[in-house]
Amino acid sequence: MPTTQRRVEDVALLGVRHHGPGSARAVAAALAQYRPDTVLIEGPPEADALLELAAHQDMVPPVALLAHVVDDPARAAFWPFAAFSPEWVALRHALDHGVPVRFIDLPAAHGFAREREEEPEAPGIDPIGELARAAGHDDPEQWWDDAVEHRSADDADALGPFRGIAEAMAELRPPGSEPSGAHEARREAFMRRQIRAARRAGHQRIAVVCGAWHVPALAARPPVAADDALLKGLPKAKVELTWVPWTHRRLSQHTGYGAGIASPGWYQHLFESTDRGTVRWMTKVAALLRAEDHSVSSAHVIEAVRLAETLAAMRGRPLPGLAESTDAVRAVMCEGSDVPLALVQDLMVVGDRMGQVPDEAPTVPLQRDLTRLQRSLRLKPEPGERDLDLDLRKDTDAARSRLLHRLSLLDIPWGRAAASRTGSTGTFRESWRLVWEPELAIKVAEAGIWGTTVESAATGRARDLAAHSGSLGEVTALAEGCLLADLPDALPTVLQALADRAALDADVAHLAEALPALVRSLRYGDVRGTDATALRELAEGLAVRICIGLPPACNSLDAEGAGAMAGHLGSTHAAVALLTDSDADDLRRRWSATLRTLAERDTIAGLLRGRAARLLLDDNQWDAAEAARQMRLTLSPVTPPAEAAGWIEGFLAGGGMLLVHDTRLLGLVDDWLTSVPDAAFPDVLPLLRRTFSGFEPGVRRTIADRIRSGTKAADTPSDDRPGFAPDLDPLRAAKARKTATLLLGLSHAQPGGARNCAANHPPTEVRS
Incomplete structure (x- = not known):
C-alpha cells in the first residue's frame, strides 16, 4: 500500500480552500464518512476555550475570531468564518458529535511578536494558479470553481477528492522543497507537533482541516528535533481573543481584514442550494428586482435559466457559474442594462448579511456597556448605511446623540454627521449616517484604556486630549465635542485648557478660527440645557481681542494671507451676531468700528477692505450711498487695477443680487471695468472671473441684461437710469x-x- 494511503488511515488530511462552499460540502461528507475521534483545524490555538460558543443558539455566521495584544489593542487580527467556510463546517461537526476539536496553527502570540521583528518573507507561488495552468485554464478562479466548488460530494468515497488535492499539491511541493519563508516553516512545524500530540493522546482517527498548500508538509514526517529547533525561543506577546460579528461585505474585500472572496452571497447560495441552484438563484434575483419596481415575470426567470445553462454548455463548464448567471440576468431580466445589474451585484452577489455572537462571548467592559446602550436606545448595529434624523427635544433622540458624539470622541466612527434630509437648520435637529464595520471592535478594545463605560471613557479621553492638544483650534473643537457629548466632568478641564491656550495665543487668525466653534457650542449648550456661562465669557473675551488685534494683523498681507483673513472676517461677523442680542450691544458696536477701520484704511488689501464694506452694508451700518461712495473712491484711476479688482471680489463675495437691485453700484463697476488699461486687463480678468463665476446663473444673466440695456454713473438722477422711469409702465x-x-x-x-x-x-x- 502506498505510504500516503497508509497515513490516511490514522490521519485524514483534508486540504481545502478557505471560504469555499464546495470544499465545505466535501469536508462535511468526508467527516461523516471518516467519523474522526478528534478534529484539528488550522487556526489560533489560544481560541480553544472559545470553540464551545460556536454551538450556541445565538451564534450566527459570518463571525470572526478577534485577537489583539493586551497592552496594544491596535495590533489585532481576525480569522473570519462564514457558513460556507470548511473550517466552520468542521468545527460544527465536532461540536455536534461530541468530538474533541482544537486549533493547531502557530499561536497568535508568536505572530504578533514576529510583527515587531519585521521578518521579510519570500514571495510564495499561487498553487491554484499553477494547477489551473497545468489543466490548460487561464482563469484560476473559474477552474477551481468548476473542479471543486460546483461539484457535489461523492458519498461512495468522500475522501477521494482530498487524496487528489494532496497529490496535486505534492507535485507543486516535491520532497525536500522549503516553504516560502521561515514563518510558514514554523507554522507547519507547529501543526505537525499538534498532530503528534493528538496521536500521543490516544486518538486513532484524526481529521486535519487545513489549507491545501500545507497538506504535503503535514503528510511528511521530518525528525521531531528539526521541528523543535524551528520553534525554539520564539518571542511571545500577551494576547486576548473573542468572537465578533462579521459581514459578507467584509469577506469580499481584498484589503485590510477581508478574506478576498469576491462573491460571498453567491457562495452562500451555492452552499445552501443542494439542487436546482440556478433556478433558485434566478428566482431570488427576480424577487429583488420586483421589489425595486422592475418588471420581471416568471417567463423572464425561465428564459434566464435556459440562457445560463446554454452559456455553461458552450463554455465547457459543468454547471452555470456566477459569470453565466450574471450574463443571463443582464440580458433577460435587466434588458442589457448594467444599472439594475449593479443592484443584484451589491445586494445578492456580495450581500449585507451580518453575523451574531452570543452575550456569553468574552468582551472588554467598554464593549458590554456599548452593547447595553445600543439595546436600550434601539440602535442595532447594521452593516449597511442607515440615515438617522434626531430631534434633540426628545429624550431618546438626545440620548442617541450623546452616545454618537461620545463614540466620536473615542475615535469609534459608528456614526458620521450628515446633512439633514428635511432641510432643517435648527439646532435641535441632527442627522447621522450609521454603518457598523467589524473593525470597530478593535476601536472599542483600544478605547477600553480610558474607562469601563462609554461616558467614563469619553471623559477620560477628552481630558487627555485637552492636556496634549497643541493648538487653540484643537481645544476649541474639543470643547464643542464635550458639550455635544454632554460630558460635564470633562468640561472644566477642557475649558481651563482652552482659556490657557487663548491667553497665550497672540495670533488673531487662530482666535478668529476658534470663535465660531465656541459660539456653536453655546447654541448647542442651550438646546441641551448645559450651563455654558464660562464658555460665553471666554467667547466674548476672544471677540474683544479679535476686535483689537484685527486691524494691525491685516496690514500689508499678501494675496494668500488676505484670502485666508477674508474668510475669518465672515465667520467672525456671523459669530458676533449670534453672540450679541442687538445693535446696542457693546461688543456689536466694537465690531462695527473694527470693520469701519478695515474698510477705510489704505494699507489693508483691497480684498479685505471690500469684504468689510460689504459686511457693513449687509448689517445696515452703512447705507447704499456710503457704499457707493467707498466704491467710487476705490475704483478711481489712481487705484491699481489689481487692487480695485480685489476690492470688488471682497465686496461681491456676499452674492451678486446687490448689483441687480442697485444699478448705481453696477454702473460704477461697469465704468471702472471699461477704463482698465489694456496692459493691466490680463491681470484683472482672473479675479473678476472668479468673482462672477460664484453668482447664480440667473443673477449673471440679469446683470448682463442690465449692462446691455445701458448703465449710468452713480451720480445720474435716478429718473434717467434704465429701470427707474418717472411713471409706471x-x-x-x-x-x-x-x-x-x-x-x-x-x-x-x-x-x-x-x-x-x-x-x-x-x-x-x-x-x-
Whole structure:
C-alpha cells in the first residue's frame, strides 16, 4: 500500500480552500464518512476555550475570531468564518458529535511578536494558479470553481477528492522543497507537533482541516528535533481573543481584514442550494428586482435559466457559474442594462448579511456597556448605511446623540454627521449616517484604556486630549465635542485648557478660527440645557481681542494671507451676531468700528477692505450711498487695477443680487471695468472671473441684461437710469397687480386697490 494511503488511515488530511462552499460540502461528507475521534483545524490555538460558543443558539455566521495584544489593542487580527467556510463546517461537526476539536496553527502570540521583528518573507507561488495552468485554464478562479466548488460530494468515497488535492499539491511541493519563508516553516512545524500530540493522546482517527498548500508538509514526517529547533525561543506577546460579528461585505474585500472572496452571497447560495441552484438563484434575483419596481415575470426567470445553462454548455463548464448567471440576468431580466445589474451585484452577489455572537462571548467592559446602550436606545448595529434624523427635544433622540458624539470622541466612527434630509437648520435637529464595520471592535478594545463605560471613557479621553492638544483650534473643537457629548466632568478641564491656550495665543487668525466653534457650542449648550456661562465669557473675551488685534494683523498681507483673513472676517461677523442680542450691544458696536477701520484704511488689501464694506452694508451700518461712495473712491484711476479688482471680489463675495437691485453700484463697476488699461486687463480678468463665476446663473444673466440695456454713473438722477422711469409702465404693472392683490389680501372687487397702493409710493420703492 502506498505510504500516503497508509497515513490516511490514522490521519485524514483534508486540504481545502478557505471560504469555499464546495470544499465545505466535501469536508462535511468526508467527516461523516471518516467519523474522526478528534478534529484539528488550522487556526489560533489560544481560541480553544472559545470553540464551545460556536454551538450556541445565538451564534450566527459570518463571525470572526478577534485577537489583539493586551497592552496594544491596535495590533489585532481576525480569522473570519462564514457558513460556507470548511473550517466552520468542521468545527460544527465536532461540536455536534461530541468530538474533541482544537486549533493547531502557530499561536497568535508568536505572530504578533514576529510583527515587531519585521521578518521579510519570500514571495510564495499561487498553487491554484499553477494547477489551473497545468489543466490548460487561464482563469484560476473559474477552474477551481468548476473542479471543486460546483461539484457535489461523492458519498461512495468522500475522501477521494482530498487524496487528489494532496497529490496535486505534492507535485507543486516535491520532497525536500522549503516553504516560502521561515514563518510558514514554523507554522507547519507547529501543526505537525499538534498532530503528534493528538496521536500521543490516544486518538486513532484524526481529521486535519487545513489549507491545501500545507497538506504535503503535514503528510511528511521530518525528525521531531528539526521541528523543535524551528520553534525554539520564539518571542511571545500577551494576547486576548473573542468572537465578533462579521459581514459578507467584509469577506469580499481584498484589503485590510477581508478574506478576498469576491462573491460571498453567491457562495452562500451555492452552499445552501443542494439542487436546482440556478433556478433558485434566478428566482431570488427576480424577487429583488420586483421589489425595486422592475418588471420581471416568471417567463423572464425561465428564459434566464435556459440562457445560463446554454452559456455553461458552450463554455465547457459543468454547471452555470456566477459569470453565466450574471450574463443571463443582464440580458433577460435587466434588458442589457448594467444599472439594475449593479443592484443584484451589491445586494445578492456580495450581500449585507451580518453575523451574531452570543452575550456569553468574552468582551472588554467598554464593549458590554456599548452593547447595553445600543439595546436600550434601539440602535442595532447594521452593516449597511442607515440615515438617522434626531430631534434633540426628545429624550431618546438626545440620548442617541450623546452616545454618537461620545463614540466620536473615542475615535469609534459608528456614526458620521450628515446633512439633514428635511432641510432643517435648527439646532435641535441632527442627522447621522450609521454603518457598523467589524473593525470597530478593535476601536472599542483600544478605547477600553480610558474607562469601563462609554461616558467614563469619553471623559477620560477628552481630558487627555485637552492636556496634549497643541493648538487653540484643537481645544476649541474639543470643547464643542464635550458639550455635544454632554460630558460635564470633562468640561472644566477642557475649558481651563482652552482659556490657557487663548491667553497665550497672540495670533488673531487662530482666535478668529476658534470663535465660531465656541459660539456653536453655546447654541448647542442651550438646546441641551448645559450651563455654558464660562464658555460665553471666554467667547466674548476672544471677540474683544479679535476686535483689537484685527486691524494691525491685516496690514500689508499678501494675496494668500488676505484670502485666508477674508474668510475669518465672515465667520467672525456671523459669530458676533449670534453672540450679541442687538445693535446696542457693546461688543456689536466694537465690531462695527473694527470693520469701519478695515474698510477705510489704505494699507489693508483691497480684498479685505471690500469684504468689510460689504459686511457693513449687509448689517445696515452703512447705507447704499456710503457704499457707493467707498466704491467710487476705490475704483478711481489712481487705484491699481489689481487692487480695485480685489476690492470688488471682497465686496461681491456676499452674492451678486446687490448689483441687480442697485444699478448705481453696477454702473460704477461697469465704468471702472471699461477704463482698465489694456496692459493691466490680463491681470484683472482672473479675479473678476472668479468673482462672477460664484453668482447664480440667473443673477449673471440679469446683470448682463442690465449692462446691455445701458448703465449710468452713480451720480445720474435716478429718473434717467434704465429701470427707474418717472411713471409706471401700465402693461408691466398690470402683470403684477393680481399677485399684489393676493399678497395684500385685497378683493378683486376693488379695482383701484392695487393701483392706489402703488400710487402712494415713489416708483423706485415700488420696484424694490
